[in-house]
Amino acid sequence: xxxxxxxxxxxxxxxxxxxxxxxxxxxxxxxxxxxxxxxxxxxxxxxxxxxxxxxxxxxxxxxxxxxxxxxxxxxxxxxxxxxxxxxxxxxxxxxxxxxxxxxxxxxxxxxxxxxxxxxxxxxxxxxxxxxxxxxxxxxxxxxxxxxxxxxxxxxxxxxxxxxxxxxxxxxxxxxxxxxxxxxxxxxxxxxxxxxxxxxxxxx
DNA sequence: CAAATGATTCGCT
DNA sequence: GCGAATCATTTGG
Numbered sequence: 339x340x341x342x343x344x345x346x347x348x349x350x351x352x353x354x355x356x357x358x359x360x361x362x363x364x365x366x367x368x369x370x371x372x373x374x375x376x377x378x379x380x381x382x383x384x385x386x387x388x389x390x391x392x393x394x395x396x397x398x399x400x401x402x403x404x405x406x407x408x409x410x411x412x413x414x415x416x417x418x419x420x421x422x423x424x425x426x427x428x429x430x431x432x433x434x435x436x437x438x439x440x441x442x443x444x445x446x447x448x449x450x451x452x453x454x455x456x457x458x459x460x461x462x463x464x465x466x467x468x469x470x471x472x473x474x475x476x477x478x479x480x481x482x483x484x485x486x487x488x489x490x491x492x493x494x495x496x497x498x499x500x501x502x503x504x505x506x507x508x509x510x511x512x513x514x515x516x517x518x519x520x521x522x523x524x525x526x527x528x529x530x531x532x533x534x535x536x537x538x539x540x541x
Numbered sequence: 542c543a544a545a546t547g548a549t550t551c552g553c554t
Numbered sequence: 555g556c557g558a559a560t561c562a563t564t565t566g567g
Contacts, residue, residue, distance in 0.1 A: 380559070389559070400552060418549035420560050437559060475560050516559050 339500035344493055347408035347427050351381035351434040354427045356530050358436060359509055362444065362500045365481050372446035372481055374471060375502070378439040378531040378538050380514050382424075384432060389520035392433035403489050404433035411490040411497065413483060420475030423483050425492065425499075439515070439529070441471040442537045443480070450480040473539045508533040515540055 339362060347354060358376050365372045382390040384404070391401050391414070403412045404426050412424040412435050424435040443450055447459040454470050455462060462470070471477040478484070492498045514529045531538045 382559075391559085396553095398553075414559085415550065415552095416558055417560050418551070418558085422559060424559085439559085469561095473560070514559075519558080 339502060342409075342492070342499045342501060344407070344409050347425060347492070348429065349408075349427065351383050351427045351436050352528060354425070355379040355381040355436045355528070356509060358425070358438070358499070359530055359532055360502050360505060360507060362502050363438070363441060363481075363497075364500055365483075365497045367482070367496055370446055370449050372449060373444045374441035374450075374477070374481075375444060376438055376440075376499070377442050377535040379529070380437040380439055381528040381530075382435050382437060383528070384428075384434040387520075387526075388523035389514060389517040389526075390433070390435075392435075395433075397433075401433060404435050405431055409492045411487050411492060413478075413485050413488040415485065416475070421478035421484050422474045423478050423481075423487070437474060438477065439474050440531070440535075440537045440539045441477045441480070442535060443471055453482050454480050468536055472537045507535070 358379050361376050363374050384390055384392050385395045392404050403410055407430055408427050410426040412426050413421055416422055423438050426435050428434040450470055451457050451459040451462055471480045490497055510531050510533045511527045512529050513525055517524050
């Protein structure tokens with residue numbers, strides 16, 4: 339499997355969000371290898387998108403990564419307790435990003451189960467196996483992603499995304515989740531997921 | 542089973 | 555001070 343290069347990320351968020359579906363997220367932090375298929379994403383289109391942190395060209399310390407080069411990681415804390423994992427897209431000074439909302443675990447299942455539930459994968463209930471990574475906060479916990487990942491480069495070897503030849507799925511397009519404050523932007527069809535995948539957070 | 546609720550921290554105004 | 559790109563748990567039908 340080939341690692342995705344800077345060129346892949348250096349396009350608009352909607353295109354990257356769609357094409358990230360079915361790709362493989364790989365983390366090699368702390369001597370462990372974790373991998374999972376990306377099954378749900380959302381595009382945040384920057385200065386014109388009321389749901390985006392960078393709406394209206396807001397440029398603060400927190401949002402600074404999004405103004406940088408494509409292919410970097412943007413992690414933020416939401417509701418005081420959950421991390422959200424984003425991929426920075428598009429040109430420098432165009433503050434766009436893609437939120438990864440759900441993953442299908444592939445390798446390192448025991449490590450993910452340990453991070454999430456303090457159990458081995460075999461000890462999990464059927465319900466827990468699904469909920470191990472079927473949401474933005476949950477997948478961060480499974481991958482042990484926190485704010486120390488903010489600003490990491492996906493074109494290096496600590497954490498990266500690999501291409502996948504398995505393109506046998508349909509993409510469903512729908513409205514984004516949890517952004518009721520965003521007025522008309524809350525209805526934009528900028529959420530994408532793999533049809534029929536059990537790990538999708540909201541069907 | 543659906544709906545309501547509490548948790549808890551930090552960046553921004 | 556306010557409120558957020560969420561989640562787990564509890565409550566009620």
